[in-house]
Amino acid sequence: MENIKTFLSHFFVTGDPMIYGADASIALVSVAIVFVLTYFKKWKWLWREWLTTVDHKRIGIMYIIAALLMLFRGGVDALMMRTQLALPNMHFLNSEHYNQVFTTHGTIMIIFVAMPFIFGLMNIAVPLQIGARDVAFPFLNAVSFWLFFFGAMLFNLSFVIGGSPDAGWSSYAPYAGAELNPGVGQNYYLIGVQISGIGSLATGINFLVTIAKMRAPGMTLFKMPLFTWSILITSIIVIFAFPAFTVALALMTIDRLFGAHFFTIASGGSPMLWANLFWFWGHPEVYIVLLPVFGIFSEVIATFAHKALFGYVVMIWSMIAISVLSFLTWLHHFFTMGNTAPVNAFFSLSTMLIAIPTGVKIFNWLFTLNKGRIEFTTPMLWALAFIPNFTVGGVTGVMLAMAPADYQYHNSDFLVAHFHSTLIAGTVFGVFCGLHYWWPKMFGYLLNEKLGKWSFWIFMISYNICFMPMYFLGLMGMTRRMYTYPAGLGWGPINFIITIGAFGMGLGFTIMAANIIWSAIHGKRDTTGDPWDGRTLEWSTSSPAPEYNFAHIPVVSTRDAFEAMKEEERKGVKRRQLPFEPIHMPNNSGIPFIMSAFFFVAGFGFVFEWYWMGIPGLIGIVICLLARSFVYNDHHHIPTDEIERTERAAGRFS
Amino acid sequence: MKKTFKMKVLGALSLLLVLLTGCSNHIAVLNPQGPVAREQYHLIVWSLIMMSLVLAVVLIIFIYVLVRFGRKNSKDYNPNDTGNRKLEIVWMLIPVLICVALAVPTLKVLFSMDQPPKATAEAPRNFAGKTLTIDVTSVQWKWLFRYPEQNIETVNYVVIPKGVPVKFRLHAYDAMNAFWVPELGGQQYTMTDMPMQLWLQADKPGNYLGRSSNYSGKGFAKMDFHVLAKSSNDFDSWISDIKSNSPALTMTKYRELLKPNNVKPMAFSSYPKEIEKNLNKAQMEGKESGKSDSMKGMDMSGDSGKGGHHE
Numbered sequence: 001m002e003n004i005k006t007f008l009s010h011f012f013v014t015g016d017p018m019i020y021g022a023d024a025s026i027a028l029v030s031v032a033i034v035f036v037l038t039y040f041k042k043w044k045w046l047w048r049e050w051l052t053t054v055d056h057k058r059i060g061i062m063y064i065i066a067a068l069l070m071l072f073r074g075g076v077d078a079l080m081m082r083t084q085l086a087l088p089n090m091h092f093l094n095s096e097h098y099n100q101v102f103t104t105h106g107t108i109m110i111i112f113v114a115m116p117f118i119f120g121l122m123n124i125a126v127p128l129q130i131g132a133r134d135v136a137f138p139f140l141n142a143v144s145f146w147l148f149f150f151g152a153m154l155f156n157l158s159f160v161i162g163g164s165p166d167a168g169w170s171s172y173a174p175y176a177g178a179e180l181n182p183g184v185g186q187n188y189y190l191i192g193v194q195i196s197g198i199g200s201l202a203t204g205i206n207f208l209v210t211i212a213k214m215r216a217p218g219m220t221l222f223k224m225p226l227f228t229w230s231i232l233i234t235s236i237i238v239i240f241a242f243p244a245f246t247v248a249l250a251l252m253t254i255d256r257l258f259g260a261h262f263f264t265i266a267s268g269g270s271p272m273l274w275a276n277l278f279w280f281w282g283h284p285e286v287y288i289v290l291l292p293v294f295g296i297f298s299e300v301i302a303t304f305a306h307k308a309l310f311g312y313v314v315m316i317w318s319m320i321a322i323s324v325l326s327f328l329t330w331l332h333h334f335f336t337m338g339n340t341a342p343v344n345a346f347f348s349l350s351t352m353l354i355a356i357p358t359g360v361k362i363f364n365w366l367f368t369l370n371k372g373r374i375e376f377t378t379p380m381l382w383a384l385a386f387i388p389n390f391t392v393g394g395v396t397g398v399m400l401a402m403a404p405a406d407y408q409y410h411n412s413d414f415l416v417a418h419f420h421s422t423l424i425a426g427t428v429f430g431v432f433c434g435l436h437y438w439w440p441k442m443f444g445y446l447l448n449e450k451l452g453k454w455s456f457w458i459f460m461i462s463y464n465i466c467f468m469p470m471y472f473l474g475l476m477g478m479t480r481r482m483y484t485y486p487a488g489l490g491w492g493p494i495n496f497i498i499t500i501g502a503f504g505m506g507l508g509f510t511i512m513a514a515n516i517i518w519s520a521i522h523g524k525r526d527t528t529g530d531p532w533d534g535r536t537l538e539w540s541t542s543s544p545a546p547e548y549n550f551a552h553i554p555v556v557s558t559r560d561a562f563e564a565m566k567e568e569e570r571k572g573v574k575r576r577q578l579p580f581e582p583i584h585m586p587n588n589s590g591i592p593f594i595m596s597a598f599f600f601v602a603g604f605g606f607v608f609e610w611y612w613m614g615i616p617g618l619i620g621i622v623i624c625l626l627a628r629s630f631v632y633n634d635h636h637h638i639p640t641d642e643i644e645r646t647e648r649a650a651g652r653f654s
Numbered sequence: 655m656k657k658t659f660k661m662k663v664l665g666a667l668s669l670l671l672v673l674l675t676g677c678s679n680h681i682a683v684l685n686p687q688g689p690v691a692r693e694q695y696h697l698i699v700w701s702l703i704m705m706s707l708v709l710a711v712v713l714i715i716f717i718y719v720l721v722r723f724g725r726k727n728s729k730d731y732n733p734n735d736t737g738n739r740k741l742e743i744v745w746m747l748i749p750v751l752i753c754v755a756l757a758v759p760t761l762k763v764l765f766s767m768d769q770p771p772k773a774t775a776e777a778p779r780n781f782a783g784k785t786l787t788i789d790v791t792s793v794q795w796k797w798l799f800r801y802p803e804q805n806i807e808t809v810n811y812v813v814i815p816k817g818v819p820v821k822f823r824l825h826a827y828d829a830m831n832a833f834w835v836p837e838l839g840g841q842q843y844t845m846t847d848m849p850m851q852l853w854l855q856a857d858k859p860g861n862y863l864g865r866s867s868n869y870s871g872k873g874f875a876k877m878d879f880h881v882l883a884k885s886s887n888d889f890d891s892w893i894s895d896i897k898s899n900s901p902a903l904t905m906t907k908y909r910e911l912l913k914p915n916n917v918k919p920m921a922f923s924s925y926p927k928e929i930e931k932n933l934n935k936a937q938m939e940g941k942e943s944g945k946s947d948s949m950k951g952m953d954m955s956g957d958s959g960k961g962g963h964h965e
Binding site: 095096099174175265267270271272305306310336337341344348349352360367371374388402405409412472479482 | 681683684691697701702708720730731733735736742746748750752753757764765768830841842843847850865866867868871876937
């Protein structure tokens with residue numbers, strides 16, 4: 001009896017009223033979901049239409065829903081931290097709790113918000129932009145999503161079962177090792193992120209092949225939309241960067257579970273090696289979440305300036321340059337870890353070099369606006385706000401790149417302000433921009449412009465209130481990851497302003513969520529498929545696009561293919577109506593979901609070092625793989641009369 | 655037009671900041687008190703100027719295009735304006751020039767940081783050379799300072815003579831930390847398996863706040879220390895005061911210090927020779943249980959076996 005009691009008190013996180021609150025709300029929400037699904041008899045619908053889907057559009061939507069939920073959790077983490085830091089010597093969170101919260105905030109925002117949000121948007125837009133009917137490997141695409149999903153669930157479970165990791169999102173050894181950091185928290189980080197990372201790697205391969213092999217006839221590489229280009233480059237970065245992280249996570253897992261000494265203090269382990277492996281992935285990772293939004297901004301700015309992108313070819317080559325340089329700068333994350341001056345000099349210069357292609361891009365965007373006819377829609381506001389705000393992040397990045405000056409910025413709030421300037425003004429503004437832009441393509445109605453603009457202005461202004469003062473805080477000597485600070489250093493008032501800004505961003509996000517709900521009921525329908533006067537192929541099909549995307553694969557002859565088609569139509573060129581042919585589509589499959597669930601079971605077992613649970617989980621994964629290899633009937637054909645009916649309903653066939 | 659509103663907000667905000675922070679000596683990095691910090695400060699100011707110029711240019715073009723082409727019927731709408739080789743070359747070259755302007759002083763300062771700064775005052779009497787060496791060890795969550803030449807040890811505060819280059823040799827006992835005294839100069843990590851070195855020097859007597867800047871666990875936020883710079887006479891008398899009035903550091907006491915916790919500042923008139931080996935946690939514990947091979951070739955003449963013979 002005693003044993004069971006001790007076990008349970010370690011298994012469930014106890015003693016904190018906030019965590020009991022979380023327990024209760026998780027239980028309530030789960031019960032509510034089960035009730036609603038049962039009451040409305042939606043279980044079958046959920047399984048058939050969503051959990052087993054291999055349709056890139058639905059997978060994209062699921063990615064985005066999951067990313068928004070995770071953004072909510074990461075945001076609550078941020079508000080908890082900001083509440084604790086609002087005044088000196090606050091007692092809102094204790095040290096252990098704060099350390100867990102900043103760890104989960106960072107990990108969730110990068111791995112479970114930024115990446116899936118971008119994966120979601122690229123799932124929705126890329127196949128449509130290149131005139132394809134799905135991605136190259138639709139089944140693998142579903143596997144990627146469910147691995148991400150179950151990885152994220154496993155990571156989040158740590159909050160209520162077993163305890164959260166507390167070594168920071170960068171999890172530096174030796175602190176993250178078993179000796180200084182016992183318990184299961186860090187195991188959750190290693191295994192949860194690992195599972196989702198396998199999915200990310202598969203997504204990289206999938207989109208590289210999709211873009212390389214499945215473009216519409218006539219769409220040569222230098223006729224591709226900029227967003228597709230950015231995803232092509234991002235996929236290559238993913239393929240080269242993620243293996244380093246996979247290996248690093250695996251080695252630390254082996255250290256912690258099986259007592260190896262890769263990163264330990266004892267027996268010749270090298271803690272520095274972790275820092276190298278982590279940032280060899282970690283720096284390219286920054287561009288994995290930035291280059292796609294550069295693509296989104298390029299699309300949106302061109303669309304709403306009603307002009308083709310200025311300097312298209314240079315824009316592409318600068319992205320390629322950034323992707324190459326991104327692999328040559330990882331050491332700038334630890335200039336102050338005892339490198340010799342020549343080593344620091346090399347990485348200082350390589351980092352500064354990134355400013356050149358990035359600067360070129362900024363000017364090209366500005367000159368796309370020049371001589372344009374700028375329309376201030378919500379997506380355009382996000383894109384415009386990106387330019388000055390991201391420039392602040394960019395120039396402070398150059399300041400950080402100067403190694404001797406970095407000795408004064410490193411790990412201070414100056415650094416924290418810098419990377420939030422790039423990740424919020426870049427990635428977050430970018431995914432919000434893409435969300436508003438492609439929303440009609442996803443759901444067939446527009447988000448409300450008025451609410452959209454309110455959420456934009458509140459979020460953007462609050463972001464500045466939050467992060468501009470933080471630069472000064474860093475110069476005043478406040479470091480990141482401090483759970484409290486004494487009075488009398490002059491840090492109090494600035495921290496208070498920052499907290500106000502943080503809550504303002506929370507308000508902006510809440511309005512955006514309200515907009516999503518309001519527009520779902522009252523949103524303006526998009527009957528044309530082209531609500532923004534778009535330039536690229538995704539706007540040439542209906543909103544939302546039919547299962548097969550295009551009844552006829554479009555034939556492309558120029559950049560901005562859809563704009564060219566519309567131009568032809570304006571000139572009165574009539575297109576010939578070709579007869580429909582049956583369309584070959586992949587079958588749905590439950591295997592991705594079930595296999596990822598086995599990953600979850602195995603992962604949970606290994607987190608607790610319960611091999612009786614972990615090994616059967618692994619066996620389950622292998623069985624799923626075998627089962628898949630015996631599925632011969634993996635596709636179907638959509639008959640022509642069904643295509644005709646769909647096309648007629650969309651007004652494209654008469 | 656909408657952006658002017660934003661500019662006003664930003665302007666008001668920065669004004670507010672200036673008012674709130676009051677005097678600039680709260681901004682430690684911009685208030686250098688020694689040659690190392692000053693060199694870095696000049697670099698920071700130079701980069702700030704260059705970067706403000708870049709930002710200003712971007713903002714000016716940004717506001718211009720929005721005001722000019724954001725109107726409903728802008729007259730010069732020209733959808734065919736999609737590239738200009740000459741302009742593109744210009745804005746590729748300008749960043750190159752800016753990078754060069756920043757890289758040159760960066761490299762200069764970078765290579766100078768390996769060298770001791772120039773002494774500006776006479777070294778105190780009980781010095782072996784013209785510079786002072788202090789061994790720093792970070793322990794969860796405190797700082798140990800050892801003066802090998804003076805044979806004393808302090809905890810969570812360190813006293814240095816003004817105008818004399820001080821070489822901090824950095825070690826970690828367990829987790830990594832970073833040693834940072836912003837008013838005297840930039841930081842450097844402490845690690846278990848690699849000794850590091852950091853030159854710092856104070857211009858004048860003063861009390862400078864330092865802290866760990868690399869997260870190391872529960873007590874990390876309170877892992878700060880004070881650097882007291884004194885004139886050479888005051889430094890001498892401080893040394894003799896510690897020598898005559900503070901207790902000796904025993905191995906027992908030392909082991910107590912190695913436990914993870916936050917402690918108050920302390921000083922010791924001497925320390926056991928053995929701790930000069932800067933053993934990390936694994937070596938220390940391996941030595942105690944006698945099973946680690948990392949102890950091969952170690953001088954075992956220390957008194958670890960007889961710990962606690964006097965306090």
